[in-house]
Amino acid sequence: MTDWAAELRRCVRCGACREVCPVFDLTRLETDVARGRLARIEQCDQMDRFVTADRDALSRCLQCGRCVEVCQSNVRVPDIVRDAKARSGGATAIESSVAGALGDPARLRRLTKRARVFLAWLARATPDDAGLRLRFALPYFKAGRYVPRIPRRSYLARVAPRAAAGQERVALFLGCGAGHLFDGVGDAIDAILTTMQLVAAVPEQACCGLPAWGMGADREARIAAANWLEAFVPGDYDAILCACASCAAHLQRNLPEVLAGDRRADQAARIADNVHDFFAWLRKRNWRADLGGQRIAVHLPCHARHDVRDGEALIPLLIESGATVIELPDALDQACCGMGGAFGVRHAELSRAIGEKKVQAMLRERPDVIVTSCTGCLLQLRDLVERSGARVRVCHAAELLAG
Amino acid sequence: MRRFVRELRAVVGPDGVLDEPGALVAFAADSKVRGMAPVAVALPTTTVQVQDIVRLCGRERTPIIPRGAGTGTVGGAVPECPALVLDLSRMNRILRIDENELLADAQPGVVTGEFQAAVEKVGLFYPPDPASAATSTLGGNAATGAGGLRAVKYGVTADWIASLEVVVADGQTIRTGTRTRKGVVGYDLTRLFIGSEGTLGVITELTLRLIPKPKAKATLLALFDELSQAGAATVAVLRSNITPAAMELMDQTALAAVQDHIGDLLPPNVCVLLIEVDGDADEVAKQANGIRELLQGVNAREVRVANNAQETQRLWSARRAISPALYEMRAQKFSEDVTVPISRIVDLIVGATKIAQQHKLVHASYGHAGDGNMHVNFLYDADNPDETRRADTAREELFRLTLSLGGTISGEHGVGVAKRPFIAWEQGPALLDLQRRLKRAFDPLNIFNPGKIFP
Numbered sequence: 001m002t003d004w005a006a007e008l009r010r011c012v013r014c015g016a017c018r019e020v021c022p023v024f025d026l027t028r029l030e031t032d033v034a035r036g037r038l039a040r041i042e043q044c045d046q047m048d049r050f051v052t053a054d055r056d057a058l059s060r061c062l063q064c065g066r067c068v069e070v071c072q073s074n075v076r077v078p079d080i081v082r083d084a085k086a087r088s089g090g091a092t093a094i095e096s097s098v099a100g101a102l103g104d105p106a107r108l109r110r111l112t113k114r115a116r117v118f119l120a121w122l123a124r125a126t127p128d129d130a131g132l133r134l135r136f137a138l139p140y141f142k143a144g145r146y147v148p149r150i151p152r153r154s155y156l157a158r159v160a161p162r163a164a165a166g167q168e169r170v171a172l173f174l175g176c177g178a179g180h181l182f183d184g185v186g187d188a189i190d191a192i193l194t195t196m197q198l199v200a201a202v203p204e205q206a207c208c209g210l211p212a213w214g215m216g217a218d219r220e221a222r223i224a225a226a227n228w229l230e231a232f233v234p235g236d237y238d239a240i241l242c243a244c245a246s247c248a249a250h251l252q253r254n255l256p257e258v259l260a261g262d263r264r265a266d267q268a269a270r271i272a273d274n275v276h277d278f279f280a281w282l283r284k285r286n287w288r289a290d291l292g293g294q295r296i297a298v299h300l301p302c303h304a305r306h307d308v309r310d311g312e313a314l315i316p317l318l319i320e321s322g323a324t325v326i327e328l329p330d331a332l333d334q335a336c337c338g339m340g341g342a343f344g345v346r347h348a349e350l351s352r353a354i355g356e357k358k359v360q361a362m363l364r365e366r367p368d369v370i371v372t373s374c375t376g377c378l379l380q381l382r383d384l385v386e387r388s389g390a391r392v393r394v395c396h397a398a399e400l401l402a403g
Numbered sequence: 404m405r406r407f408v409r410e411l412r413a414v415v416g417p418d419g420v421l422d423e424p425g426a427l428v429a430f431a432a433d434s435k436v437r438g439m440a441p442v443a444v445a446l447p448t449t450t451v452q453v454q455d456i457v458r459l460c461g462r463e464r465t466p467i468i469p470r471g472a473g474t475g476t477v478g479g480a481v482p483e484c485p486a487l488v489l490d491l492s493r494m495n496r497i498l499r500i501d502e503n504e505l506l507a508d509a510q511p512g513v514v515t516g517e518f519q520a521a522v523e524k525v526g527l528f529y530p531p532d533p534a535s536a537a538t539s540t541l542g543g544n545a546a547t548g549a550g551g552l553r554a555v556k557y558g559v560t561a562d563w564i565a566s567l568e569v570v571v572a573d574g575q576t577i578r579t580g581t582r583t584r585k586g587v588v589g590y591d592l593t594r595l596f597i598g599s600e601g602t603l604g605v606i607t608e609l610t611l612r613l614i615p616k617p618k619a620k621a622t623l624l625a626l627f628d629e630l631s632q633a634g635a636a637t638v639a640v641l642r643s644n645i646t647p648a649a650m651e652l653m654d655q656t657a658l659a660a661v662q663d664h665i666g667d668l669l670p671p672n673v674c675v676l677l678i679e680v681d682g683d684a685d686e687v688a689k690q691a692n693g694i695r696e697l698l699q700g701v702n703a704r705e706v707r708v709a710n711n712a713q714e715t716q717r718l719w720s721a722r723r724a725i726s727p728a729l730y731e732m733r734a735q736k737f738s739e740d741v742t743v744p745i746s747r748i749v750d751l752i753v754g755a756t757k758i759a760q761q762h763k764l765v766h767a768s769y770g771h772a773g774d775g776n777m778h779v780n781f782l783y784d785a786d787n788p789d790e791t792r793r794a795d796t797a798r799e800e801l802f803r804l805t806l807s808l809g810g811t812i813s814g815e816h817g818v819g820v821a822k823r824p825f826i827a828w829e830q831g832p833a834l835l836d837l838q839r840r841l842k843r844a845f846d847p848l849n850i851f852n853p854g855k856i857f858p
Contacts, residue, residue: 009734010730012434012727012730013432013433013434013435013473014434014474014535014538014726014727015434015472015473015474015535015538015539016537016538016727018472018514018538019514019516019537019538028446028492028493028495028512029421029446029492030429030430030444030473030490030492031421031425031426031429035429035473036426036429037429039428039429039431039432040425040426040428040429042428043425043428044425051425053423053424053425053426054425057425057426072724072727072728073727073730073731
């Protein structure tokens with residue numbers, strides 16, 4: 001067990017987090033920066049009491065980890081915040097029930113279906129294929145928020161279950177975004193694997209549990225993790241490929257902690273090495289596409305930058321494939337897109353303002369295409385590019401590499 | 404109190420006031436001193452709002468604690484009584500950069516590092532460079548009279564402030580100083596407000612002096628076996644005809660703390676002088692050579708010129724990382740910015756080492772050797788009462804030693820709360836009394852950061 005009180009005390013209150021925190025950058029509130037949040041958490045712990053205001057304040061952290069990068073003491077702020085959320089019951093009833101539904105294959109299918117009908121009623125299509133705009137304000141979605149068109153038959157509905165074929169037994173874990181929303185991602189990965197004479201197994205699957213874990217809905221995260229381990233049994237595959245970097249981060253780094261105290265914790269620890277970010281895996285095998293000099297703006301997800309094994313492989317992979325990767329100034333290059341799971345829903349305006357800075361910087365460089373490797377980031381980037389009026393393709397990196 | 408908060412909201416808007424208990428704890432401390440949570444926090448964006456707040460607090464007799472980035476080390480921005488914290492983080496606009504007059508106007512919440520970057524973009528240079536510059540603010544630097552790394556050649560924050568706009572006790576604004584190079588009309592109130600730690604008024608705008616940015620710089624690294632040798636070398640450089648832009652000393656303990664940054668750049672068990680020279684390219688080369696020759700003549704084990712920008716960056720970031728990194732060795736430290744006349748640096752270094760040995764404490768000495776301002780750190784574990792007591796005693800002995808060498812107990816951090824008990828060791832009763840009367844003249848209601856500096 002982590003001694004959170006000791007971890008909190010490691011903060012020397014130097015305030016360096018104020019330099020980089022994307023939320024503080026906009027609000028200029030000490031309460032929105034790691035140092036201020038830790039002061040709050042310490043006090044809540046001392047009084048053994050979290051009230052609504054504390055839960056709201058904790059929800060204003062993106063858990064992007066930028067502060068840890070500049071922290072001399074390496075205080076694990078995102079983990080501290082996450083754990084405080086869990087102890088405080090930070091997730092709202094709606095959030096944890098959505099997170100719970102994501103973690104169960106059958107419930108997730110039903111949820112997607114309902115969402116499709118609901119959104120069709122609620123939204124109008126945008127002129128191109130980018131997706132839908134909501135017509136009405138909902139408590140959670142501000143009017144005008146772009147949402148992707150939910151496909152009639154998602155990738156998972158079309159393909160799963162499928163067995164592996166080829167020299168190696170690889171399996172594909174899509175994650176909610178690629179599995180149910182952005183159904184071109186799975187097809188793109190299949191096309192890339194075909195060039196290696198491989199067919200990935202696609203077992204019935206649901207959510208890895210990261211959204212639940214991030215918001216502190218530990219029970220739902222445990223159920224999702226257990227379901228995931230039923231779908232991907234250790235030893236069954238030579239490699240489990242993740243379409244989404246954030247899922248990969250969760251599976252590689254958090255799963256044993258999610259299942260702490262559970263008999264499956266060992267299993268989770270064993271399988272971590274077997275889970276690969278798709279692009280890290282591709283690069284290790286020296287696979288290359290031919291991107292013939294395209295100018296590409298890359299948004300590397302925070303999870304990829306911090307938590308995924310070889311998580312930054314996407315960038316050299318694109319360069320080695322002949323693309324020109326646009327370099328942004330450091331601070332923007334490393335910036336979060338502002339989505340942050342439930343953060344983007346609860347604090348839609350802040351989230352958008354944070355992402356806006358990065359997207360505007362990307363658009364100024366006139367890229368041919370903007371790519372990322374997390375479907376949550378993809379959702380955010382599409383919304384922002386769509387709203388900016390720019391006609392720039394925004395896609396998952398696999399879709400670009402598949403050609 | 405409810406009404407007070409309501410009136411504050413009427414001044415700065417609903418999202419410019421914090422009064423939720425969990426939010427207020429974030430304002431109960433600076434980077435070193437813990438006090439109590441304020442009753443509310445206001446985040447003004449304009450001078451007019453600050454004026455309204457000062458009037459409101461005057462009427463209510465509610466103390467005002469101005470706060471920048473909260474990177475102070477002596478508790479200057481920390482409430483000790485029920486008070487309003489005036490957080491100036493949202494007054495963060497650079498108002499203009501006047502390239503002809505070499506002046507810039509900025510609000511107090513502008514982050515110093517961002518200001519430096521902004522003026523450098525147009526080829527100008529703002530030399531004051533506190534180690535916390537990436538986070539700390541211009542207003543905070545002015546209110547504490549912050550020093551920094553480049554003081555050897557360029558002086559401290561105070562030397563670069565031409566004029567201040569200050570909101571004073573009755574809510575009026577005053578403008579101190581001039582926009583001219585010279586100006587002797589009336590008292591020099593600019594200097595008085597600098598380093599006054601928020602006890603006389605609230606700085607709401609600063610006019611800062613700039614110079615053209617030096618075209619080139621070079622970093623030299625001199626290795627010594629003994630700390631006192633490095634101290635002696637410092638004096639030798641200062642007596643030469645070359646003035647380095649910065650001259651920082653780091654002892655063995657300080658270097659060990661930042662081993663991650665340094666990696667294999669240095670052999671073990673050395674102390675280091677890190678020297679920066681700047682100017683035109685040929686001038687820089689000449690200075691660097693001159694210093695190298697000089698140091699080789701005074702027992703330096705080795706003198707190197709940093710090879711490339713990356714190595715330079717690594718060395719300086721290591722220097723800046725020392726202060727927080729020392730906490731990895733012990734949970735607590737006394738970090739004292741004692742300053743002595745430059746000819747007494749060696750006495751200070753030797754004396755501090757002796758004090759640490761006497762009290763069996765881990766200690767680190769580093770800092771701005773070039774201006775006589777060392778950071779002497781005694782590390783201790785607060786859970787160990789005996790060690791804490793020994794550190795307390797060592798700290799007092801260090802102050803006595805500094806004063807006996809003709810120095811001052813604070814070169815750049817200020818007095819705040821942490822050094823308040825010792826101010827009378829340095830300044831006589833008549834001087835203290837006069838300063839207290841000054842405070843009363845400026846602040847008859849005693850609402851500006853009451854109780855700070857003077858016991």
